[in-house]
Amino acid sequence: MTRGDGELNLSKGAGGVGAGQEEFESHRGPDDSVDSVVGHGLYPAEAELESIDLSEVDPALADPEAVAEIVAPQRDVQAEVGESLLELREVTMQFGGLTALDAVSFDIKRGEILGLIGPNGAGKTTCFNTMTGVYRPTSGQVRFDGAVLGKLKRNKITRLGIARTFQNIRLFNQMSALENVVVGTDARHRTSVPGALIRAGRHRREEIDAIERGMALLEFVGIGQRATEKARNLPYGDQRRLEIARALATEPKLLCLDEPAAGFNPNEKSALMDLIRKIRDDGYTVLLIEHDMRLVMGVTDRIVVLEFGRKIAEGLPADIRDNQAVIAAYLGVPDDATA
Numbered sequence: 001m002t003r004g005d006g007e008l009n010l011s012k013g014a015g016g017v018g019a020g021q022e023e024f025e026s027h028r029g030p031d032d033s034v035d036s037v038v039g040h041g042l043y044p045a046e047a048e049l050e051s052i053d054l055s056e057v058d059p060a061l062a063d064p065e066a067v068a069e070i071v072a073p074q075r076d077v078q079a080e081v082g083e084s085l086l087e088l089r090e091v092t093m094q095f096g097g098l099t100a101l102d103a104v105s106f107d108i109k110r111g112e113i114l115g116l117i118g119p120n121g122a123g124k125t126t127c128f129n130t131m132t133g134v135y136r137p138t139s140g141q142v143r144f145d146g147a148v149l150g151k152l153k154r155n156k157i158t159r160l161g162i163a164r165t166f167q168n169i170r171l172f173n174q175m176s177a178l179e180n181v182v183v184g185t186d187a188r189h190r191t192s193v194p195g196a197l198i199r200a201g202r203h204r205r206e207e208i209d210a211i212e213r214g215m216a217l218l219e220f221v222g223i224g225q226r227a228t229e230k231a232r233n234l235p236y237g238d239q240r241r242l243e244i245a246r247a248l249a250t251e252p253k254l255l256c257l258d259e260p261a262a263g264f265n266p267n268e269k270s271a272l273m274d275l276i277r278k279i280r281d282d283g284y285t286v287l288l289i290e291h292d293m294r295l296v297m298g299v300t301d302r303i304v305v306l307e308f309g310r311k312i313a314e315g316l317p318a319d320i321r322d323n324q325a326v327i328a329a330y331l332g333v334p335d336d337a338t339a
């Protein structure tokens with residue numbers, strides 16, 4: 001079966017817009033409340049579902065040949081715990097005249113939760129995008145577990161073991177929660193993703209495994225009881241958790257979360273931070289983007305602070321809290337407004 005075959009009709013791309021541009025256009029500031037997004041009909045409508053790109057779930061899924069190569073790749077992590085898993089070196093990203101990232105360097109160490117924080121527009125999501133192959137840096141280098149990402153495409157980078165969630169949720173809304181996760185499991189284990197995903201497949205045993213693993217992941221993130229509900233019908237907070245489960249299904253070496261608590265109330269936020277800690281304790285390395293300083297203080301092992309595309313501080317949460325440059329960057333932004 002080829003991509004696009006089947007009732008889901010998952011066709012490629014949104015109107016020929018490049019991946020990077022699409023990412024940018026879908027970017028809404030975290031200040032946009034979820035309610036307003038839903039209320040104004042901006043939440044993905046059924047019509048839009050037709051144009052969801054499988055490669056948004058996992059770039060490898062868009063390429064049947066690449067998918068065929070993904071036969072349970074070893075997720076052997078080269079870096080020891082505490083060693084650098086990802087290294088950004090002097091990464092600059094320019095959009096026309098705008099320098100969104102200006103010679104940014106930092107490491108993500110294996111086994112840690114690294115917080116990437118900064119005011120709105122600081123370059124956090126752009127930084128993410130240079131690490132996941134959405135953008136190719138204007139200059140500088142990104143190394144991941146010994147490999148230079150360089151010109152690697154997104155599917156290759158995913159296969160190396162970087163998974164992400166999006167600042168604005170991207171799910172297959174018509175599919176059940178479980179199916180959304182099995183998509184991720186497929187990326188990890190399957191040889192024939194679209195066919196296996198959509199219909200009862202040839203590999204019954206693998207399918208059962210994928211379903212079991214999917215269920216386990218849903219349980220892990222706390223939404224096991226919602227497995228058969230369509231993603232679109234899940235409460236917003238559960239959708240965020242589902243995105244995390246789907247990313248984990250690829251068994252990433254590095255899990256990147258882009259403002260996963262956006263739109264959450266304080267209780268939901270602290271529950272989500274518990275989950276992120278649990279993920280780290282399970283052996284994953286996590287990059288957490290968040291603009292709410294207080295939130296990251298409690299959960300991160302280290303913090304990198306961006307402002308206007310520059311790294312202005314890096315260190316332990318306690319040091320960042322007292323750092324004058326960081327305080328100045330956040331000055332004028334009341335704590336409540338950043339929540």
Ligand SMILES: Nc1ncnc2c1ncn2[C@@H]1O[C@H](COP(=O)(O)OP(=O)(O)O)[C@@H](O)[C@H]1O
Pocket residue numbers: 020021024027095098099100118119120121122123124125126127
């Ligand atoms: N594709 C793009 N084209 C042009 N400008 C962009 C693009 N992506 C991001 N930017 C700009 O780069 C800056 C950093 O944006 P972003 O990384 O989204 O910030 P953050 O995630 O920290 O809020 C902003 O000024 C934003 O407008």
Ligand SMILES: [Mg+2]
Pocket residue numbers: 124125126167
């Ligand atoms: Mg952002």
